[in-house]
Amino acid sequence: MSRAELFRTYMEAVFDTDKAAAFAVVRAALEEGMTPEQIVFELVVPATEDTMSAITKDPDANLAQHFMTAQIASEVTEWMLERFSQPPEILGRVVIGTSSGDLHSLGKRIVSGCLKSLMVDVIDLGVNVSAEQFVEAALKHDAQVIAISSMMVHTATGENGCQKVRKLLQSQGLEGQFRVIVGGAPFRFDEELYQKIGADAWAADGISAGKVITDLIRGVKP
Numbered sequence: 001m002s003r004a005e006l007f008r009t010y011m012e013a014v015f016d017t018d019k020a021a022a023f024a025v026v027r028a029a030l031e032e033g034m035t036p037e038q039i040v041f042e043l044v045v046p047a048t049e050d051t052m053s054a055i056t057k058d059p060d061a062n063l064a065q066h067f068m069t070a071q072i073a074s075e076v077t078e079w080m081l082e083r084f085s086q087p088p089e090i091l092g093r094v095v096i097g098t099s100s101g102d103l104h105s106l107g108k109r110i111v112s113g114c115l116k117s118l119m120v121d122v123i124d125l126g127v128n129v130s131a132e133q134f135v136e137a138a139l140k141h142d143a144q145v146i147a148i149s150s151m152m153v154h155t156a157t158g159e160n161g162c163q164k165v166r167k168l169l170q171s172q173g174l175e176g177q178f179r180v181i182v183g184g185a186p187f188r189f190d191e192e193l194y195q196k197i198g199a200d201a202w203a204a205d206g207i208s209a210g211k212v213i214t215d216l217i218r219g220v221k222p
């Protein structure tokens, strides 16, 4: 199979949420002589971006397609990482979780999958994460970015979410050390909301989250 065919077949498999078929394309790519590095950076990452953008434009697309696109990218990346000729340089580290009182986890998992394929180390704190847990974990894991997912208006704007994370960072003199990014449906309806609750940035989806978060990491890392 040519590179163009591998790319197209991988995209089709992901679009159909067919994980086995996507893995078969990766095996074929290895047999064709593509290196694990090329598979991640020349196949998986660009094909994930193209598929996400195609899904977003397709009125008949569904949640499973979004979810599986990121999930497959994340799993293939983990599989290929073991085979990299040199250990990959990890760009930075993010602690991610859903805000206090919020149990919605799908958006966060998609963002995590996209970040992993961009060589960002992700510590997933789960759902219903308190502001104290976010800050403690960021310190413990030496992260650069705290990423907070909120799917409901009251968990996005409430006192126990991002606002409290900002207060804790301020009171502990940690503002220079960490950047805070938020995401989830409420931020898409009000694109200035992130500023009102004390975040440094927001992103609308997994692919743009990857771009914004890698920029934030570069801004903090010495």
Ligand code: B12
Residues within 6 Å of the ligand: 063, 066, 101, 102, 103, 104, 105, 106, 107, 108, 110, 111, 147, 148, 149, 150, 151, 152, 153, 154, 181, 182, 183, 184, 185, 202, 203, 204, 205, 206, 207, 209
């Ligand atoms: C699935 C779902 C559930 C599932 C969650 C399952 C799970 N494991 O996640 C269940 C059934 C458990 C659930 C429960 C509830 N839900 Co609900 N749920 C939804 C639903 C249908 C989809 C949410 C979702 O997963 N979207 C798909 C993901 C992929 O999209 P996304 O989350 O937006 O994520 C993308 C971006 O936002 C961004 N992103 C997400 N997080 C982050 C984080 C960062 C840092 C960044 C940069 C980007 C980013 O990238 C993601 C990938 O592209 C929405 C309605 C809707 N259509 O949105 C309601 C919805 C969010 N739920 C709602 C409500 C009210 C509830 C309940 C209170 C219902 C009840 N009465 O019990 C409970 C609350 C439980 C709790 N305490 O959290 C309301 C919230 C209303 C509001 N305005 O506040 C909604 C909007 C439904 C509605 N129209 O009323 N829910």
